[in-house]
Amino acid sequence: MPISLDTSLPPSLYPLAWLIGSWEGSGALSGADGTAAGSRDVRIEQQLVCTAREDGALDWRSTIHRVDAPAPLPPTSAFAREEAQAPPAGSGERTLLHREDGIWTVGDLVPGQDRAAAAAARPGTPESVLSHQLDARFSRRGEPEEQWAGEVRGPRVQLALASPDGEIAATRMFGYISGRLMWLWERRTPVADGAPGETALSPYLSVEMHRV
Structure with missing residues (x-):
């Protein structure tokens, strides 16, 4: 599905034009019933609104509910695991996982991008796409504000959250694919059976959304 550019947007938001609007969809919360081997993914449902601000930034408002039901099958669940037997159907009860507000700034x-070469390239080719730096601040009630940094390149976003010691504590990856918004959130967690203090990035949640 082609991306329509709203020319009334501030030029600073052109790289994120594909994200602006209202979205909803479902996905998987990884290992939600525990950290032991065999823990299962469960379903989540998200409502997302991305709005252009007059100052040229983007407002992000996300609401995610956990649903007592099995997670969707791939590709919606980017990290689904094979189960020896089908998981229980669940009650379908919805529980708020979190509400999150954010401000994205392009x-x-x-560094290293060639604006002149991109302008001369044929539209739609990889050579015509430029990468912009991206900052995002996220806040959830009762938690400190988080400062994420990364880049947007075409209909793709990569963001990372640094820990106080400079290590990557979490990542978020977004992509606009065939009219759908796909995204994956990873967090650093202890490695099962690893050395003391050993950690690695592992999936936290993944969602596939459609525009409302």
Whole structure:
């Protein structure tokens, strides 16, 4: 599905034009019933609204509910695991997982980008796409604000959250694919059977959304 550019948007938001609007969809919360081997993914449902701000930034408002039901099958569940037997159907009860507000700000071009070459390239080719720096601040009630940084390149976003010691504590990856918004959130967690203190990034949730 082609991306329509709203020319009334502030030019700073052109790189995120594909994200602006209202979305909803479902996905998987990884290992939601525990951390032991065999823990199962459960279903989540998300409502997302992305709105252009007058100052050229983007407002992000996300509401995610956990649903007492098995997670959707791939590709919606990007990290689904094979089960020896089908998981229980669940009650379908919805529980708020979190509400999140954010502000996204598109920055300068990522170093090494050639604006002139991109302008001369045939539209729609990889050479015509530029990467911009991206900052995002997320806040959830009762938790400190998080400052994420990354880049947007075409209909793709990569963001990372740094820990106080400079290690990557979490990542978020977004992609606009065939009219759907796909995204994956990973968090750093202890490695099962790993060395003391050993951690690695592992899936936290993944969602497939459609535009409302």
